Amino acid sequence: MKPIYVDNNATTQVAPEVMAAMLPYFREYYGNPSSMHTFGGQVGPKVRKAREQVAELIGANADEILFTSCGSESDNTAIRSALASNPEKRHIIISRVEHPAIRSLTASLENQGYRVTEIPVDSQGHLNLEKLQESLTPDTAIVSIMWANNETGVIFPLEKIAEMVHRHGITFHTDAVQAVGKIPINLRNTTIDMLSLSGHKLHAPKGVGGLFIRKGTKFSPFLIGGHQERGRRAGTENVPGIIGLGAGCQLAKKNMDQENSRVRKLRDHLEKELLYRIPNSLVNGDPLQRLPNTSNISFEFVEGESILLMLNEFNICASSGSACTSGSLEPSHVIRAMGVPFTMAHGSIRFSLSIYNTREEVDFIIDKLPPIIERLRLMSPFGSQGNKAACTLQ
């Protein structure tokens, strides 16, 4: 049976168009863009084209795009650059639900003497803007808030947040790895200083990412060496990857409408049916202000890994924010930050769809999951009431 892949917030398949765009740059046009000869010269324009494609997707100028190796490198570059450019400032603000690429970095910076404030979220996953406002100080070097959450899909009002931060003259960065390609982004209308994106979340390959750096933003490179990327990042360019990223961005622009209508409809169908068929289940995060492809559902009295492995028996590949699969023992920090009770938090499953998912696949999940939950609840010392309780669908 072909796997039903609904874990697209983890990674996506490389689109055939993207693959086709990349292939010649492995075998025929493998020159180094820094070389003086024709062979190297052949790839330079293609890299430039990719830069334009990325810029176009997010409403930026091509020279504001820096290619990196991944979203984590973009995040590291942005934050370290802001700190290096403001050496007298020792304060960093992030949200409590940031991705580990940000959280682990700021935790390590904390050990080096920086102060980190984490802004809490409410039960729907919304950022506490008042708390953010209060936390801005003359000592704050950078505020980094994600655009959309990878686990729940909740979208933050980024333009508003950037505006608020900007008024204090503080650098603002956003990890937009999950948002880019899924929702319209136009940086021209915002005061965002830096934005991270990643190839493999939008059907381009793994190992390539981008960082938008607004013209005029003070910048200090993270990787030092050669003069590539106009001295902003050393290291020979990942040419096929960059071309793939460009193609992926172009494709995402083309598919945005479909993502926002067909994929959203599929996701809503999945969600509605699961909530209807499975008592004591609940969607985590704001029901409306969410990425169109993401659904994070908690099933009370059962544990996420068990659900996931039973789904896997039907070749359904989803993911769990539960402790057991992540290597940590506590439920996902995102779900806990929203105050979801433990009875629910341990049994959360994330379905993240893509344009390649079909109605048949979603119906198959709707068919297979309820008996799994029922079976696990029958097995659970807390669970028998879970199966009988009234449906929580309003």
Place this chain on the structure above:
Amino acid sequence: MWEYTDKVKEHFLNPKNIGEVENPDGVGDVGSIACGDALHLTFKLDEQGRIADAKFKTFGCASAIASASALTELIKGKTLEEAEKITNQEIANYLGGLPKEKMHCSVMGQEALEQAIASCRGTEVQKAEGEVICECFGVTDKEIERAVRENNLKTVEDVTNYTKAGGGCERCHDDIRKLIAKVQGETAPEEKKPLTNIQKIKLIEETIEREIRPSLRQDGGDIELVDIIGNRVQVATRGACAACPSAPITMKNLVEAKLREFVSPDLVVEEVSS
């Protein structure tokens, strides 16, 4: 995703003995929903006092379900005395091993069994009281010490794998490290320096005076140290002991045992006449 053995997968996908035994003789409940796993074990004895039926309910991951299923299989047909010897390691072995991060699931099985046996006997599990070291998972110093001792754990990560302590905010890591050092210190006592002859003689005299003579005197007997040659301790019996047919047993079971315990395990006691 964790790497599971086929046996774990089999017991997870087709667990044996799910449910609750009617009118159980033994009931064990461990874990909590906050911690992410819980186990409810029930069993019934037959007329010979053997576990005739055992069932479980569990909330937890694949390892927790498989461990509980394995546990019920392991205890069936055993007497309480036999069942209480089952360790968490045996549960894990039965499953062909568990990922080290999941060993706490087998520990949960062992604890539920202890509790069920205690409830059957009408006693309570000696819940090692103690101070909560890990707030996130409510684990006490005594529980950590026991896990370290029984499984020879060496690192904080090991302790987390077996007890969950330290798997959350990590604030308790320093305390866990201290507990590991403490227990490891107990189990590997510092190499004792060999006693000098004078120290040895003094210690033997003190031990006779303190540990041996009072009990012999109670029965109207006594003992006298005659000589010490290497590890041979020569003594002479006095009073009632001199005429007692059980004197050789007393020499072995009391005199030699005490001297070995308090002075050196190499000592041999000889009775001489003087």
